[in-house]
Amino acid sequence: MTLGQYYQTDSVLHRMDPRVKLTGTIAYIAALFLAGNVWGYLLATIFLIVVIALSKVPIRFMLKGMRSIAFLITLTVVFNLFMTPGDELIAVWKLHITREGLILAVSMAVRLTYLIIGSNIMTLTTTPNALTDGMESxxxxLKVLHAPVHEVAMMMSIALRFIPILMEETDKIMKAQMARGASFDEGGLIMRAKSMVPLLVPLFVSAFRRAGDLALAMEARGYRGGDARTKMKPLHYEMRDYIGYCVLVLLIAAAIVLRIIKLPF
Amino acid sequence: MILEFKDVNYIYDPDSTISSVALKDINLSIREGVFYALIGHTGSGKSTLIQHMNGLIQPTSGEVLYKGMSLRDKNADLKMIRSRVGLVFQYPEHQLFETTVYDDVAFGPKNLKLPKDEIDARVKEALILTGVDESVWQNSPFELSGGQKRRVAIAGVLAMKPEVLILDEPTAGLDPGGRDEILNVLKRLHSEEKITIILVSHSMEDVAGYADRIIVMNKGHIEYEDSPVQIFRHAEELKNMGLSVPQVTDVLTRLKSKGWPVKDGIITVSEAADEIMRVLGKA
Structure with a gap:
């Protein structure tokens, strides 16, 4: 899941409450793993196509994270293909491809691909802030169990907020050290690791300085943690959100039914 | 002519939809031994311009020449050029990283692979030039005051013995005392060490008394390049670019328009005081 890859546009999915989208992602993953036959996967495919159409996000953004996990998918497919015992289809030297292995490999590949696309849709249609708000809510x-839910959510939003700032800072320090004759792409592994010191030390110092400044600024404005803290934009459900929940309940119900009842294939 | 810009254009992110022109049609010659001030409003392209001077940024079109050699040239030794054209970034104290002041200043010369005694001589010279007291040379740079840290960082660039020293807002965030110390160090480097200085600032007030030439940038191109006295004749235009002439220059211009026989081209407070006394003495 890549956070902060929000795609700006206006769609039902963008306007939807982040809580529905978070629950929806989890429900979709559950439905994917409930699928045990062609009908289950067909249901997941139809749901995915409808959601993609509703999101108004270009398909190429959905497929973005796919390249990085291509290796993982290939590995899963290969292992499932050759390691599953069952009716032999093809045998080459010591490698056997079985009917069960083939089905398992294809279904794992489909599950992983759908899983990535599904969670991509959530991060593409939800701003990082809305996402942390939704998670907090x-x-x-868990607050009953004294889990620091608000604090964790606040830390997440701050971390996200600081990514671009630290990127800029890294670029600046790199240039400043290059102006002093440093180079970051010369020599062997040890040389390169050593050349990171003039970059990392100032970066950490500045991250700590910023953290201290931010803490001070927050306290100066009366921040005392989560208790009794109100929100500027409180989350509240609209009609579309209730409809969303209903659709999710139907999705799960359909997934369970399709798994239990006996259908051809 | 130590540095030359020929029809330089620079565009940020040329392939994306958010591309923006940072520099357009820059033609500029930096002559040896001159104290330049580079003035412009925030976002006028000052920082982008100076990063072209030592090859940290390559122009989108056009050429930057160091002593007649293009920085784009494959044979151009950028490491050597970066030691000849020293660049001090904004808030340079944020780049300090070594355990002692001495080691931090030695970072540049070490990268040039100089012999040990040469490094030692350069470090000491740079620290003395910038007025860093010998008692703190073995201290951690993180223990120093803001003004001291900044002088250590400037010494770090000076230790590479640059012919040109470019400083991006070296007085930003310092108190008036710290500001004057830094500016006086620069003046001494210019007059005694004969180093060409390019001082980037957004405040005319700071540079008026120090610079031989002022380069005024506006929206990515060079508006004026002239002596301070000539530049300050354009008070109206400068105001439109979000810049201002020094307050004393403004005062004397107004006095003159009220019929006082004061001279033109006065840019420092002491000159102004003398001139007003002269006129009053006559009256």
Whole structure:
């Protein structure tokens, strides 16, 4: 899941409450793993196509994270293909491809691909802030167990907020050290690791300085943690969100039914 | 002519939809031994321009020449050029990383692979030139005050013995005392060490008394390049670019428009005081 890859546009999915989208992602993953036959996968495919169409996000953004996990998918496919015992289809030297192995390999590849696309849709249609707000709200029952839910959510939003700042800082320090004759792409592995010191030390110093400044600024404005803290934009459900939940309940129900009842294939 | 810009254009992210022109049609000659001030409003392209001077940024079109050699040339030794054209970034104290002041200043000369005694001589010379007291040379740079840290960082660039020293807002965030110390160090480097200085600033007030030439940038191109006295004749235009003339220059211009027989081209407070006394003495 890549956070902060939000795609700006206006769609039902963008306007939807982040809690529905978070629950929806989890429900979709559950439905994917409930699927045990062609009908189950057909259901997951139809749901995915409808959601993609609703999101108004170009397909190429959905496929973005795919390249990085291509290796993982290939590995899963290869292992499932050759390691599953069952009715032999083809045998080459010591390698056997079985009917069960083939089915398992294809279904694993489909599951992983759908899983990535599904969670991509969530991060593409939800701003990081809305996402952390949603998580905080969904996890708030854990407060009974004294889990620091608000604090964790606040840390997440701050971390996300600081990514671009630290990127800029890295670029600046790199240039400053290059102006002093440093080079970051010369020599062997040890040389390169050593050349990171003039970059990393100032970067850490500045990250700590910023963290200290931010803490001070937050306290100066009366921040005292999560208790009794109100929100500027409180989350509240609209009609579309209730409809969303209903669709999710139907999705799960359909997935369970399709797994239990006997259908051809 | 130590540095030359020929029809330099620079575009940020040329392939993306958010591309923006940072520099357009820059033609500029930097002559040896001159104290330049580079002035411009925030976002006028000052920082982008100076990063072209030692090859940290390559122009989108056009050429930057160091002593007649293009920085784009494959044979151009950028490491050597970066030691000849020293660049001090904004808030340079943020780049300090070594355990002692001495080692941090030695980082540049070490990268040039100089012999040990030469490094030692350069470090000491640079620290003395910038007025860093010998008692703190073995201290951690992180223990120093803001002004001291900044002088250590400048010494780090000076230790490479540059012919040109470019400083991006070296007085930003310092108190008036710290500001004057830094500016006086620069003046001494210019007059005694004969180093060409390019001082980037957004404040005319700071540079008026120091610079021989002022380069005024606006929206990515060079608006004026002239002596301070000539530049300050364009008070109206400068105001439109979000810049201002020094307050004393403004005061004397107004006095003159009220019929006082004061001279033109006064840019420092002491000159202004003398001139007003002269006129009053006559009256």
């Amino acid at each position: 969904l996890l708030s029952p």
